[in-house]
Amino acid sequence: MEHTQTYDGSTAPGEAGPSGADGNRLVGSDRVLAVLKELARYPDGVGLEELTRAIGSPKPTVHRALGALRRAGLADQDARGRYGLGDEFLRMAFAHHEVRPEHVRVRPVLEALAHRFGETAHYAVLDGREVVYRAKVDPPAGAVRLTSTIGGRNPAHTTAVGKLLLARELSALEEAEAWIGGSPLERRTPRTLCTAAELWRELVATRERGYGVDDQENETGVNCLALPLYLTSPTAPSGAVSVSALAYRTPLAALVDALEEIRALLGPLGEPHR
Known part of the structure; x- marks a missing residue:
């Protein structure tokens, strides 16, 4: 979902106004x-x-x-x-994107996942209350593709990658409540977790099993499984990689059943080093 911001055109302190000389x-x-x-x-x-x-x-x-x-x-x-x-x-945008180290390192993993499942693979990072998609590989030609874009954003609480990364950031219900603050969580679908208690229970479960899921919580008809990637630190994930699938074609249960295969495709990038 895109969010449009409105800019009021006000003049900042010290800036020339509409009738300024400069x-x-x-x-x-x-x-x-x-x-x-x-x-x-x-x-x-x-x-x-x-x-x-x-x-x-x-x-x-x-x-x-x-x-x-x-x-x-x-x-x-x-x-x-x-x-x-x-x-x-x-x-400039494409030149920067192509030489970005994380993009170069992640793309082979995403290509392998997209080819294996015939679904879209993403790499995303956490940015406050949202996740930002840094890389994406669509399935082979002829398959239905998702409309997500590199640089696009989604609420962290509705996505598998977001909940996986939040599970490492928030260690108590009180922290989840503080993270939500005074702004209510957006309900994307009837399955979206919108209260601190619901979100906290899911974060606890996510931390225990080691992977995140989105059971049609961000978009009806689309589910997702996410695992951490360690690109910049041996112990803290830099972001998460996900397989986002059309539910009728690749149910969430099928992704969970293929968990070890997904981990194998991630290789060393998916393993923390202690």
Whole structure:
């Protein structure tokens, strides 16, 4: 699920306001970045009017931000006047992703899992209340594929990778309650665990069995099994790898039955060293 943020276009302390003398600094770095992030939501391009409404800033401010991004090659404007991410942005993003050490080390594991099960394999890390997908391999051509994306996010409490990593972060019910805080947990499906007590029971079970599961808790019809990966530390997982499967095709029980095979495919990356 995508979450759209609204930016109010307010002026930060010390920043030139709309009538300031330094016209080149009117948009400010925060608003330039807000425009850049919003452009990523429109692969087919977006007009200035629509972008202005989405950002929630004055049209001149958004237009100046677009100008700064175009000069840097991070945004382009097509013949219809619509804006999109520029080639330089895509070049930097893909070049960085391809040389990222964790991506290089994880991809063979994900390819092996996707080939073995005919399902999507992910590598994700914990970031606060969410997980971020750092790598993904889809099943062979012809199979139904999931819509998850590299860089995409999901709530930690709804996912197998999130609960697996939270099980190491939270060691008591009180810590789970503090982690939830004043913001209620989002209910993605009727099976989502949304209370501290429910989540804590699942974290305890996850820690005891050594793997995480998502029994259609994040998306109806999709289940998942996750195991830790040790890329940067011999004892603390850097993230988790998962097999995300269509429930009608690969039930959760089938993934659990194949647990030892999955562990074997992870190889040394899936083993802590004490």
